[in-house]
Amino acid sequence: MDVSYPGSEASRPRRARQETTQAAAETVAEGGPLAGVLEFLCRTMEDESVDRVIACIHPLNEDATVFCDTAAPGLDRSYREATDGMLVSTLTGPCCYAASTRQTVVVPDVAADPKWVKFRAFADPLGIRSCWSTPIFSNEGNVLGTFAHYYFEPRDPSPRDERMIELFARAAAVAIERSRAEAALRALNETLEQRVQAETRERLQIWNVSQDLLVIAGLDGICLNVNPAWTVTLGWSEADLLGKSSQWLLHPDDRERSRAELDQLAKGHKTVRFENRLRASDGSYHWISWKAAPDRDRIYAMGRDITESKRAQDALSRAGAELARVSRVTALSALTASIAHEVNQPLSGIITNAETCLRMLDATPPNVDGARETARRTIRDGGRASDVIARLRALFSKREFALEPLDLNDAAREVIALFSNDFQRNRIRLHAELADDLPTVTGDRIQLQQVILNLLRNAADAMIDVADRPRELLIKTERESGDGVRLTVRDAGVGLSPQTLDSLFDAFYTTKSGGMGIGLFISRSIIERHHGRLWAEPNEGMPGASFSFSIPAGN
């Protein structure tokens, strides 16, 4: 191995020691590539030495097992190549010893010490006669490398040498640690950079593949960036949109509202979801549901095409409206049928009375008293007909809940009067057991009568086909324990099957061909509005059913 020593001993001017250490410190402080700094330290050390010396620094890898990045400016490249990658554990030379034992190794005379036979193979050809190797420690006491000095005659370090070595080993430690920190920082930066790139790629992918309309706009609403979904969904290209506000795309009816949303965003408020219609390139309008948020001078918005669900919603509400209309028509026809049915009886009475009256007046001599009496009956029947109409209208009207103190017996009597013709016609025998001690209740008279009327009508309907027993109908009021009142309607009709019992009070449950199935449903809601209860039960030990409601007195 050739010892190259660029610049001869004589030609290299020796600097003052203070100057030298100052320069070494500055070089280390300035940083730069580790090799350059370490080589500078070696050179300076060589310059400082009284005797001819070659200084080498052997940094270790992070886990202190292998030498790497050797700095040996006084030796040729082959030395570096031989040393880099050498395992500390081989213990072939003083540096390996110094690194593994953490002790300075001083070999004053290589030739005289049999321990260093292997090292002599390297040292002898170069004329190296003595070698010192000092571990370079980090602040934490870890070995960062070794600092080696090769002399060309047998030699022990002088106290000056020791001080210089300590000083330069310290400088080398700083340089190696700084280099490691820089490498770690570089690795970290690279990882961060890779992460940022990956995230950007991911965002870009979301941006590109998202089916939602994504847009970045300025606070003035001018489009700065749009994703490909705009082309897929609405048929507009970037060129159509960028640099313009979206006003021209908006349905005229949505412009003002959308402008207001944009103003809110420009003021830095997040918007709750809002919807508007955007025109597609084919002229059709798409319903878009937006979510947008401002960030500094940008607005980020995401819009989902909800045209289909809007259509479905519209269809649903159209169907709902149609259903409501049909129900109204059905209710109306039921009302008409009821009116016709209820009014028919007094009307035929009126006609019969009027005919009788005419006959009596036409008789010779005219039967004036008889005619007067039949005219009175005509008036009575006319009054009854108009009464029926008034009550049926009340039954179907949607008037407000009007509370008043009332006697439930009176209310029941009025309904019974309304029905008496009907009952007679259908051969129904009605018994009324109305309690004398019934307390006054507070309630809506018309609505409670509506309930009673519904219970009586159902009872009559339930007995329409009964032929093998009397069609007995009982209406009963009683004072309840506590302070309530109870009204019961008991019939001898078809009774209640378990299935009917389950569904009786459901809206639109009916077993009648012309039934609507809302009577009991409405009745229950009326009773509940009176803080009461409506229930049904099969009669015990006899056919038919009993329907009862109870309401608190004076509620």
Ligand code: ADP
């Ligand atoms: P609808 O107009 O169909 O009679 P309701 O809600 O008043 O509507 O009654 C619902 C159903 O409850 C009836 O169709 C019938 O099947 C049953 N129901 C009501 N009252 C009685 C009763 N007294 N006896 C037997 N079944 C009854």
